[in-house]
Amino acid sequence: MDQRTVDVVIVGGGPGGLSAALVLGRSRRSVVLIDSGHPRNEVTYESHGFLTRDGIKPFELRELAHEQMKTYPNVTIVSDLVEGVVNEQKQFKTTTQTGSVYYSRKVIFATGLKEDIPDIPGLDQVYGKSVFSCPYCDAWEHCDQAIAMIGNKQDLIHYIRLIYNWSKDLIVATNGPAKLTEKEKQELSQHKVRLIETPIKEVISKDGFLEQIVFNDGETIYREAGFIVDTGAEQATMLPRELGIKLNDKHGFETKEHGKTSIDGLFIIGDAAKRFTGLMGAASEGYETGVYMNKEFVEEDWFK
Ligand SMILES: Cc1cc2nc3c(=O)[nH]c(=O)nc-3n(C[C@H](O)[C@H](O)[C@H](O)COP(=O)(O)OP(=O)(O)OC[C@H]3O[C@@H](n4cnc5c(N)ncnc54)[C@H](O)[C@@H]3O)c2cc1C
Structure with missing residues (x-):
């Protein structure tokens, strides 16, 4: 149990929160970063696309950051769950x-999102291991493999065209009537992409690796990897809502430039605001907000 007053409390220790802590630490701000240890990508073995860290394990990225943060005794990282923030x-x-x-003059929420995948038996066993949602994060490792796209959504055709970029050995299992026009269905047959609208009974895998998709009519199709067409994602915490911050139409918290919100001193960055920033994007926002926030401190203290 701890009680203290600092310049900044950061809630959430993913790339967004950690990056803000680093730049604020280097700016001589006292910072407490509180993290509950469940990032959005915790189910994955590897993260990709983070410059110089391509293929790193999600928690290794954090451990490296924690290690380097030891240079800054004014930054404290705490493993805990924030239950309340009041202004x-x-x-x-x-x-x-x-x-x-x-107690702090400013707060940053970098709390990210929680994934919500379709309720298909066995799908949770493969998500993040051999079935993914973001091709930029995970498709390269599955180039030209037998891929299944699972799910349905408006503008489905655009996502099919995208995944086809990485593998032409593609089936699309919409688990019900596809949200595709007749013309789009013709496009699929021209590209030899099989569309299966029969509901999915289950997904069979071994050690997280997709093996088969079993349909309600008994058909079973061998696949090596997959992409979920439409994963839902909820805010990891609604604490900013309790402070009066609204959700926008994409269910991200409403923010302005530099992660500012309608409440002075309260900032929201990373996936919590943008739905998908990726690791680099979240880290970049953390840096930007940290720099901006320090400028605010400097101005406030100068004219005190
Ligand atoms: C399966 C999957 C694979 C992905 N792969 C990649 C990839 O390869 N490359 C890539 O760039 N992006 C990838 N992403 C996206 C990436 O994970 C996110 O964009 C990124 O993690 C966002 O960073 P963040 O700092 O906003 O949030 P997060 O990394 O999600 O961190 C938020 C942190 O806040 C903590 N938290 C939440 N609420 C509280 C609270 N009340 N108190 C204390 N702590 C709290 C959480 O425990 C968590 O540790 C992937 C996503 C998924 C779902």
């Missing part, structure tokens, strides 16, 4: 599950 006169009070209380 009291000119300061925020942050309370945690273990009973710690932190």
Whole structure:
């Protein structure tokens, strides 16, 4: 249990929160970063597309950041769950599950999202291992393999064209009537992409590796990897909502430039605001917000 007053509390220790902590630490700000340890990509073995860290394990990226943060004794990383943030006169009070209380002039939420995958038996066993959602994150490793696209959504055709870029050995299993026009269905047969609208009974895998998709009519198709067409994702925490921050039409928290919100001193960055920033994007936002926030501190203190 801890109680202290710092310049900044950062809620969430993914690439967004950690990057903000680094630049604020280097700016001599006292920072407490509180993280509950469940990032959006925690189910994956490898992360891709982060410059110099392509293929790194999600938690290794964090461990490296924690190690390097030891250079800055003014930054404290705490493993805990934030349960409350209230905006009291000119300061925020942050309370945690273990009973710690932190007072700060500013707060950053970098709390990310929680994935919500379709309710198909066996799909949770392969998600993040051999079935993914973001081709830029995971398609290269499955180039030219036997791929299944699973699910349905408006503008499905665009996502099919995209995945076809990585493998032409493609089936599309929409688990019900496809949201495709007759012309789009013709496009698929011209490209030898099989469309299966029969509901999916189950997904069979071994150690996270997709093996077969079994349909309600008994057909079974061998596949090596897959992409879920439309994963839902919810906010990991609704604490910003309790402070009065609205959700936008994409279910991200409403923010302005530099991650500012309608409340002075409260910032939201990364997936929590943008739905999908990727690791680099979240880290970049953390840096930008950290720099902007330090500028605010400097101005506020100069004219105090
Ligand atoms: C399966 C999958 C694979 C992916 N692969 C890649 C990839 O290869 N490359 C890529 O660039 N992107 C990838 N992504 C996307 C990437 O994971 C996110 O864009 C990125 O993690 C967003 O960073 P963030 O800092 O906003 O949030 P996160 O990394 O999700 O971190 C948020 C942190 O906040 C913590 N938190 C939440 N609420 C609280 C609370 N109340 N108190 C304390 N802590 C809290 C969480 O535990 C978590 O640790 C993938 C996503 C998924 C789902």
